[in-house]
Amino acid sequence: MIQMQQLKFSYPQSPFRLSIPELEVKDAEKVAVVGPSGCGKTTLLNLISGILIPEQGTLISCGIDLKTLNDSQRRAYRISKVGFVFQEFELIDYLNVYENILLPYFINSTLQLDEGVQQRARELATSMQIDSYFNSRIDRISQGERQRVAICRALLPQPQILLADEPTGNLDPTNKRLIRDLLLEHATKTNATLIMVTHDDRLLDQFERTIDIERFHEMVETA
Numbered sequence: 001m002i003q004m005q006q007l008k009f010s011y012p013q014s015p016f017r018l019s020i021p022e023l024e025v026k027d028a029e030k031v032a033v034v035g036p037s038g039c040g041k042t043t044l045l046n047l048i049s050g051i052l053i054p055e056q057g058t059l060i061s062c063g064i065d066l067k068t069l070n071d072s073q074r075r076a077y078r079i080s081k082v083g084f085v086f087q088e089f090e091l092i093d094y095l096n097v098y099e100n101i102l103l104p105y106f107i108n109s110t111l112q113l114d115e116g117v118q119q120r121a122r123e124l125a126t127s128m129q130i131d132s133y134f135n136s137r138i139d140r141i142s143q144g145e146r147q148r149v150a151i152c153r154a155l156l157p158q159p160q161i162l163l164a165d166e167p168t169g170n171l172d173p174t175n176k177r178l179i180r181d182l183l184l185e186h187a188t189k190t191n192a193t194l195i196m197v198t199h200d201d202r203l204l205d206q207f208e209r210t211i212d213i214e215r216f217h218e219m220v221e222t223a
């Protein structure tokens with residue numbers, strides 16, 4: 001369960017303010033986050049993942065009040081509970097598909113890279129239909145295939161919360177639906193909460209709920 005109450009956030013020297021009186025996402029719920037450009041969709045995901053810290057209010061996720069965590073505890077929360085699929089994929093061009101999927105295990109000493117993880121990486125790649133590219137460099141595969149690599153990477157540690165920031169942005173309509181469906185299917189299979197940002201209304205029909213962030217967003221005068 002993710003619970004926000006009286007949450008306020010702003011960036012330094014920016015007129016943007018996010019103000020959320022109350023917002024709840026249940027365990028295993030599948031929600032889409034919508035709203036015009038600049039209204040705070042990415043900011044919301046970054047708050048849930050602990051990358052950003054609210055100025056005021058409460059944000060409880062997986063039973064943890066994120067405000068009470070120090071930097072290393074916040075990082076541990078992010079690594080153990082949250083999978084993040086970024087809009088720009090954030091893959092490393094000179095590594096191959098397999099290495100990119102395993103990347104969190106190379107950079108986080110708290111994640112144990114054992115045979116079970118490697119087996120799961122292969123199974124995920126097969127289910128995402130990218131197993132035939134396992135040894136291909138990232139810069140030699142298509143945009144849609146790259147996005148599937150990014151999803152495998154986010155899913156590999158079996159996160160309770162899967163955050164996807166406009167994961168279908170640069171894709172054609174068929175691939176957009178495919179990526180959405182793969183995210184929904186895997187989140188359902190692992191009982192994960194899925195929160196996906198999208199600008200595309202045609203993708204909303206398969207989600208349990210849509211959250212429009214525009215109502216939480218305000219602009220204030222800055223000096």
Ligand SMILES: Nc1ncnc2c1ncn2[C@@H]1O[C@H](COP(=O)(O)OP(=O)(O)OP(=O)(O)O)[C@@H](O)[C@H]1O
Pocket residue numbers: 011012013014016035036037038039040041042043044
């Ligand atoms: N690091 C930052 N410093 C200052 N202002 C920022 C920073 N990051 C984002 N903003 C501002 O905060 C507001 C919300 O940004 P955010 O990226 O959350 O919006 P968004 O709804 O995800 O937008 P888009 O749909 O265009 O991706 C914007 O006005 C943006 O310019």
